[in-house]
Amino acid sequence: MASEQLWSQVAEKWQTSFNRLNRNEPGITGLLTFSEAWVLARDFLRPRDIDEPSPKSTVNRQQLRAAFDNLAQRRMLTALLEEFLEDMRWQLPHITKDIEGLMKQYEATSDPIFIAGCISRLVLWHKAWAPFPELGPTVVNAFTNTFQTHVFSVLPRSFSHGFKSLVSATLNPEYATEPPVWITTLFPQSGPPPDRWDKPLWQAFEQLGMTERYESLIASVCYEHVEAHMIETYSKVWDRECLSEARDWMSQHILPWLLMPYAPNAKTVEEAAPFISGIGTRLDYHVCKTLADLRTREIFDIIVDFPDSRPALDDLKKCILRVDHRSTLVKTLRKENAHRLLHPGADTKMILQQYVSIIKCLRIIDPQGVLLFKVADPIRRYLRERPDTIRCVVASLVADHESGDSLVDENDTVQPLQQAQVDDYSDLNWEPEPQDAGPDFRTNKPSDIISTLVSIYDSQDLFIKELQVLLAQRLLAIKDGNFDRERRNIEVLKIRFGEAQLQVCEVMLRDMTDSRRTDQHIQSQKNNDTTQLHPTIISRHFWPSLQTNTFTMPGQFKTIQDAYQKEFKTFKPDKKLVWMSHLGTISLDIELDDRTVSADVPPLEAAIIELFSQKDIWTIDELIETIGSIERPAAVKALGTWIELGVIKEEDANTFRLLQVADAAASSKTTQRPQAMAVEDEVPIVTAQQQQAEQMKVFWKFIEGMLRNLGSLPVDRIQQMLKFAPGYDRSVEQLGQFMEAAKREGLVSVKDGMWKLS
Amino acid sequence: MKVKVKNWHAIAQWRWDTGTSSDTHDADDEGDVCGICRVPYEGCCPSCKMPGDDCPLIWGECTHIFHMHCLLKWIGTAASKQQCPMDRRPWVTAERKINN
Numbered sequence: 001m002a003s004e005q006l007w008s009q010v011a012e013k014w015q016t017s018f019n020r021l022n023r024n025e026p027g028i029t030g031l032l033t034f035s036e037a038w039v040l041a042r043d044f045l046r047p048r049d050i051d052e053p054s055p056k057s058t059v060n061r062q063q064l065r066a067a068f069d070n071l072a073q074r075r076m077l078t079a080l081l082e083e084f085l086e087d088m089r090w091q092l093p094h095i096t097k098d099i100e101g102l103m104k105q106y107e108a109t110s111d112p113i114f115i116a117g118c119i120s121r122l123v124l125w126h127k128a129w130a131p132f133p134e135l136g137p138t139v140v141n142a143f144t145n146t147f148q149t150h151v152f153s154v155l156p157r158s159f160s161h162g163f164k165s166l167v168s169a170t171l172n173p174e175y176a177t178e179p180p181v182w183i184t185t186l187f188p189q190s191g192p193p194p195d196r197w198d199k200p201l202w203q204a205f206e207q208l209g210m211t212e213r214y215e216s217l218i219a220s221v222c223y224e225h226v227e228a229h230m231i232e233t234y235s236k237v238w239d240r241e242c243l244s245e246a247r248d249w250m251s252q253h254i255l256p257w258l259l260m261p262y263a264p265n266a267k268t269v270e271e272a273a274p275f276i277s278g279i280g281t282r283l284d285y286h287v288c289k290t291l292a293d294l295r296t297r298e299i300f301d302i303i304v305d306f307p308d309s310r311p312a313l314d315d316l317k318k319c320i321l322r323v324d325h326r327s328t329l330v331k332t333l334r335k336e337n338a339h340r341l342l343h344p345g346a347d348t349k350m351i352l353q354q355y356v357s358i359i360k361c362l363r364i365i366d367p368q369g370v371l372l373f374k375v376a377d378p379i380r381r382y383l384r385e386r387p388d389t390i391r392c393v394v395a396s397l398v399a400d401h402e403s404g405d406s407l408v409d410e411n412d413t414v415q416p417l418q419q420a421q422v423d424d425y426s427d428l429n430w431e432p433e434p435q436d437a438g439p440d441f442r443t444n445k446p447s448d449i450i451s452t453l454v455s456i457y458d459s460q461d462l463f464i465k466e467l468q469v470l471l472a473q474r475l476l477a478i479k480d481g482n483f484d485r486e487r488r489n490i491e492v493l494k495i496r497f498g499e500a501q502l503q504v505c506e507v508m509l510r511d512m513t514d515s516r517r518t519d520q521h522i523q524s525q526k527n528n529d530t531t532q533l534h535p536t537i538i539s540r541h542f543w544p545s546l547q548t549n550t551f552t553m554p555g556q557f558k559t560i561q562d563a564y565q566k567e568f569k570t571f572k573p574d575k576k577l578v579w580m581s582h583l584g585t586i587s588l589d590i591e592l593d594d595r596t597v598s599a600d601v602p603p604l605e606a607a608i609i610e611l612f613s614q615k616d617i618w619t620i621d622e623l624i625e626t627i628g629s630i631e632r633p634a635a636v637k638a639l640g641t642w643i644e645l646g647v648i649k650e651e652d653a654n655t656f657r658l659l660q661v662a663d664a665a666a667s668s669k670t671t672q673r674p675q676a677m678a679v680e681d682e683v684p685i686v687t688a689q690q691q692q693a694e695q696m697k698v699f700w701k702f703i704e705g706m707l708r709n710l711g712s713l714p715v716d717r718i719q720q721m722l723k724f725a726p727g728y729d730r731s732v733e734q735l736g737q738f739m740e741a742a743k744r745e746g747l748v749s750v751k752d753g754m755w756k757l758s
Numbered sequence: 759m760k761v762k763v764k765n766w767h768a769i770a771q772w773r774w775d776t777g778t779s780s781d782t783h784d785a786d787d788e789g790d791v792c793g794i795c796r797v798p799y800e801g802c803c804p805s806c807k808m809p810g811d812d813c814p815l816i817w818g819e820c821t822h823i824f825h826m827h828c829l830l831k832w833i834g835t836a837a838s839k840q841q842c843p844m845d846r847r848p849w850v851t852a853e854r855k856i857n858n
Contacts, residue, residue, distance in 0.1 A: 476769060479767055503807055506807070506808075507807075507808060507809060510808060514810070532763040532765055532766050533763075533766045533768055534766065534767055534768070535767070535768040535769065536767070536768070536770070537771070538769065538772075539771070539772065539800060539809045539810060540771045540773075540800050541798055541800055541801045542801075542809065546769075555761075556761070556763065557763070557766075560763065560766065572811075573775075574775055574814070574815070575772045575773065575774060575775055575810075576772070576773050576774075576775045577770040577771070577772055577773075578770060578771045578772075578773055579769075579770045580768075580769045580770060581768075583768070583769035584766065584767045584768040584769045585766075585767050586763060586765070586766045586767070587763070587764040587765040588761055588762065588764065589761075589762040589764060590759065590760075590761055590762075591759065591760040591761075591762060592759050593759075598764075603768070606761070610761050612759065613759050613760065613761050658759060
């Protein structure tokens with residue numbers, strides 16, 4: 001029953017198929033023609049080894065067409081296609097062999113020419129096997145799919161590398177003028193030569209579907225090329241804006257190239273625009289990123305070069321807007337600073353200079369100051385620990401603009417120091433802080449450099465103190481009585497620090513003018529025998545502590561001083577003078593038997609030579625005893641000056657004799673340098689730091705007493721008690737440091753945080 | 759040998775000649791202070807900015823010395839009863855003898 005039904009079903013199907021193939025032709029003639037057509041078509045399509053002669057040319061096209069029509073009528077094309085693909089699978093090992101051979105050669109030589117060869121072979125295979133386009137897109141697509149699937153499956157791993165180098169060869173500028181020889185041999189072109197030499201190659205890629213498959217590879221070649229070009233061209237080029245230049249270069253050199261892989265069929269640039277806009281944007285981003293990376297790497301040197309490197313900074317600013325690079329920049333600059341700037345080998349002045357440049361540069365890149373805030377923090381912390389930072393800042397405050405010491409532009413308008421500002425809620429131009437601003441970021445309204453430098457320290461007092469010291473040094477060193485410059489400096493600083501802070505300096509300057517007036521008055525007196533002496537009379541308490549190993553000048557110096565003192569008393573009856581004999585300079589003529597030596601010397605030297613006019617031979621101990629309250633090294637140094645000048649000679653150890661007649665050996669020296677070198681020591685003014693140490697000595701007495709009476713104490717307790725001492729303003733940390741120092745000197749010992757006398 | 763001084767740029771401090779600690783050369787010595795404002799004589803009284811001739815001293819018969827401005831201010835108050843703030847004797851300004 002069932003089988004009968006089956007039978008009839010099969011018979012019915014068979015009849016339908018037969019009718020389809022036979023096309024109602026009489027007998028089986030239809031079937032026969034179909035069979036003929038099938039063989040013909042299949043034989044025509046069958047893929048062959050391309051090294052064997054192709055039979056295609058011998059086939060009669062008319063006949064072939066009829067055969068295909070026949071097959072199409074019988075709806076057998078699908079079957080034919082399957083057959084064809086099956087045949088192709090059988091033939092594929094030919095291609096595999098071909099590819100393997102060429103790739104082996106490539107692997108051995110790494111020459112992309114073999115890749116080009118490989119591709120050219122593949123194109124030949126492809127062309128030879130490709131079925132008629134008239135067969136319809138289905139057939140062509142199926143063929144292409146199978147072909148590509150196979151080819152890509154057998155291409156070895158090294159192919160992608162070779163492909164990359166082949167693609168990059170197309171970017172080789174040398175080939176642009178003189179295309180490589182292989183291009184014409186491997187990819188022969190009919191018709192006029194293409195507008196780009198590499199066009200046939202791209203067409204081959206397109207044909208084999210490689211453009212699509214290796215798109216990322218092609219893009220990476222392009223990226224690498226752009227990167228290499230930019231690094232080569234723009235490294236250390238800071239004096240012109242490179243970004244626009246790079247963009248021009250892109251549109252001139254890279255864009256035409258991009259047309260090949262991305263818009264192969266476009267005739268004009270306008271037509272190609274939609275195809276390449278995507279990759280174009282990505283490339284532009286890449287250009288910005290490359291430049292930003294490059295400039296970030298160079299940022300430290302760019303800053304060193306500022307302001308010559310201004311264009312580079314403008315570039316960087318634009319790039320950073322495009323690519324989010326701020327954190328990298330901060331990180332790099334911080335690292336560079338730590339590595340190259342904030343180390344003991346760097347001069348404080350240099351650090352400050354670089355800091356100022358960093359401020360200026362980062363303000364160009366990021367006017368809101370977030371970058372600066374982040375970068376500056378370690379520098380400021382480091383500077384705070386440097387002992388001479390204040391002095392450097394102050395020195396630059398009062399420096400000559402001509403000497404180049406100054407950190408500030410002369411053009412900067414002088415303005416009062418700015419304190420941290422609170423937000424102005426009524427500011428209509430208010431802008432939120434950038435999103436990478438830290439929680440402790442304060443919007444610094446563009447303040448001037450000096451305010452920024454001064455704000456390194458919490459208090460301005462330190463600066464004022466140091467300024468006072470510096471001013472004292474300069475004023476006392478002035479010989480010609482011209483201190484207009486100092487006055488101008490003080491006026492400028494008054495604007496910055498405020499009048500009240502600089503009151504002390506004002507007194508110092510007035511002392512200078514008063515001294516001159518007093519001196520003029522005294523010199524104009526009759527029977528005046530003090531014409532040589534021109535003292536600067538200072539108000540104590542208003543000048544920084546001057547070192548006080550004051551001694552009495554001997555001989556004629558004392559006479560001159562006393563005479564001056566007397567004149568002064570007449571002029572100002574209720575005042576008197578206390579000579580600071582160790583300060584100042586004296587111009588002397590030493591008249592010896594055979595020569596006269598002139599010298600500008602400090603008073604101690606003068607005192608010593610004066611003593612030699614009393615007797616010819618002195619020992620150093622006698623000299624010290626006679627002059628009194630001078631230190632031995634100072635005396636030795638003073639004697640050294642005269643030995644240098646050939647005036648005295650060390651006979652035995654520590655015994656010196658005046659050379660009334662020049663020593664043969666020494667005189668040659670003196671004739672070489674008849675004019676004595678001006679001894680220009682720094683005026684020995686106690687620096688703020690020394691003052692602190694000096695003060696600490698006083699407190700040490702308290703500490704010593706405390707520890708003696710109370711046994712051992714923790715630092716906190718000592719600090720508490722010291723707070724009762726007048727003028728004590730140290731922090732616990734400072735006290736801790738001091739105690740450590742005392743421990744090093746073996747004065748105290750510490751156990752479990754308890755200090756006691758050792 | 760003869761040492762000839764051509765030019766001498768010296769540094770000196772001025773002091774009020776109070777007649778007392780005249781011989782101290784110790785510059786570290788803070789010096790005597792005005793009994794009213796507790797500022798050294800060579801400093802200036804709280805209402806002055808410039809020391810020296812702008813803020814002179816005043817000597818009393820009682821040998822006490824003050825900044826002139828400080829004393830005048832004190833004398834100007836009713837509570838002073840024209841007395842020296844140190845010893846409560848009537849204030850009499852001493853004539854400065856210019857001899858030494």
